[in-house]
Amino acid sequence: MNDRFLKACRREPVDCTPVWFMRQAGRYMQEYQAIRAQHSILEVCKTPELAAQVTLQPIDRFPLDAAIIFADILLPLEAMGLQLEFAEGEGPIIHNPVRDRASVDQLQPVDGDELAYVEAAIRQARRALTGKVPLIGFAGAPFTLASYAIEGGGSRNYILTKQFMYREPEAWHRLLDKLARVVTGYLRRQIRAGAEAVQLFDSWVGCLSPGDYAEYVLPHVQLIFDGLKREQVPLIHFGTGTGSLLRLMRQAGGDVIGLDWRVHLDDGWRTVGHDVAVQGNLDPVALFAPLHEIERRVEEILRRAAGRPGHIFNLGHGILPNTPVESVAATAEMVHKLSQR
């Protein structure tokens, strides 16, 4: 069993730096496109055989040190009663967005088998992996989920989300508390189904001021990490554009803090503290560069990590749709080669 990834999460020494990529199973791979030609995203997510199959596609092809279950962060919103659609080329749409206190109250708790298909996919993926690499589970964080729930989809300026936060603080906290409880239960069930680490994606939290993060978001994230502590698997806390939020994110929780490319890895690690592990932080667009340019950047990140135990190599965000497959393969190889102890 390749346990480099789990060791690095626990800040134990490893033979070389472990590497995986967010959205490593995705549109840039022909194997994935072949499945998606026949099934919608939601069908893949809800059919454990397909989700497990897609989860393994990058593992079969690249020298990666972890798999991540194929799913979508918005699945719990659907389970809570929101009507979710993935419109081709437009990203997710929620047809009944949350815009007032009443619609917060109507959101269902998720305490039964609403998301059992994710657990089943995890069990199947674990079996198919035959211990080759560990399997990561994940969920969206309350702020990021709330932004989709309120905006009704993706957003540029998060005007409706922040308006809700500023104008209806009580309903906002009630919404985030509901989301935090659903996410905690969902991640706990993923772990019990076999996820050997879990990552919380607060992808859009970087649109907030540190003051707003501390007041409107942090307590709810803390609830999740506190609730998962005794599960004894590494907890990864990820966001983008978080240069000025890192200290607060660390305070909210996580054994591993995600760093995006907007901070130097050593600066970011110093900010969150050397008593947690870090994950990152190549710009996903760097994978479109020539290989010698990618290598220069991989080298720099490893130099800034300075061989300190507790670095997991990753991108600063997910792999982009038209990324060259060869660059993904080459980058994973470079990380191993250049970090050999």
Next chain:
Amino acid sequence: MNDRFLKACRREPVDCTPVWFMRQAGRYMQEYQAIRAQHSILEVCKTPELAAQVTLQPIDRFPLDAAIIFADILLPLEAMGLQLEFAEGEGPIIHNPVRDRASVDQLQPVDGDELAYVEAAIRQARRALTGKVPLIGFAGAPFTLASYAIEGGGSRNYILTKQFMYREPEAWHRLLDKLARVVTGYLRRQIRAGAEAVQLFDSWVGCLSPGDYAEYVLPHVQLIFDGLKREQVPLIHFGTGTGSLLRLMRQAGGDVIGLDWRVHLDDGWRTVGHDVAVQGNLDPVALFAPLHEIERRVEEILRRAAGRPGHIFNLGHGILPNTPVESVAATAEMVHKLSQR
């Protein structure tokens, strides 16, 4: 003459904190919409009477301490030979984007009267202002202009821009050098026409890693600030999402550094150094909040500025289209009232 703004730019003591807002003349004002109902954005920009009139609209209505000439950062790109269109509701489109070395070479220098209409607008606005408040000129910075020139419009991930940077570094530097020279000349002419301060908008530079900023952008921004030093007017250097770039932006130049809401004002000021002034940093979305929430945020920003000479109150980015006019008025008043020395 109200010279609070210019004094604060020079870090001299003032009776109360000066305030102006990026995009203070814009769609959120009925007076502006009335003009735009009859004229396109480009018509307003290119008709000095209209540009001057729009420039004064917010000054006539709110207690602001500076006016900013109405123009668009993309005008120099048009003067350089790019075909610019503002499609209703879609933002700017460039029909012949820069995608290779040859199209960089084809870009025209701007050394004649291509942008004389902006100078004429500045002269008219100065006359109309009758010394009431100072007038700010502005230009887009090379990276931000290059991103529009290469993407052909706005962008989410700047994939084409960064690809160009990584794959064609020589052509990239040639492009940014051309843009820097055009911007320097353009700002110099604005100053000579009567602009009493100028702001360089590097609005999208926050998508870059600090390493990429230092290598691919900083030298070109430095050229601009060095070239304008002897003009003896305050130079403002602005960007968003720049939490980890502030030290480098300061190194690139500017008497005043713009801070967005993602950093605490005191942290940002400490980072750039107390020997420059700072401008910012209320989240533009905060203007959608109830007045008591806006006031709490204005108070916090002023508390973090701690009465230190050299703070200009502003938003962290431009006023958004549906912002309530009353909130803009109230915020300007609050800044003055709460900062009274």
